[in-house]
Amino acid sequence: MCQHKPTCPSADDDARLAAVPVTARPEQGWSLLCNRVVVFDDTGALLPSGKSIAPYRPEPVAAA
Template sequence: MGLACTHQPECPPPAAADRAAAQVLLHFPGVGCSLLCNGVLSFEDSGGLGPDGSIYPPHRPLPNSGGQPAESKTPDVRDVVSVESAVGG
């Protein structure tokens, strides 16, 4: 079941580059995210999750990052193992 936009002009679809311009349906300030009309769960860091599970990395520069967007990195198993061994896991 998808969300049907009734706004004029219609909100951009989830896969569009301007997906974050869609109208906010629900805002969750305690969690730091909003559900947009196009089904995207938009986070305060400008990243998001699409209705199909797609991940949209943050694109807005973060404070004290030298004007660079946050790096998107998939965790490496070796990083997890080294953290576990450091904490005695």
């Protein structure tokens, strides 16, 4: 697994996206992190277990 010091967060950790990218394919819109999480340009992610993390979409703020 991770050979970095300090070690990268695991795929199950809430800070999973702080792991070091080991492969990047910007032309395809994804990167593979050291913890085997695939991160997509739209902020979604795919965990090694096969579980997907939906893209982060902030709620619009209503005009006052």
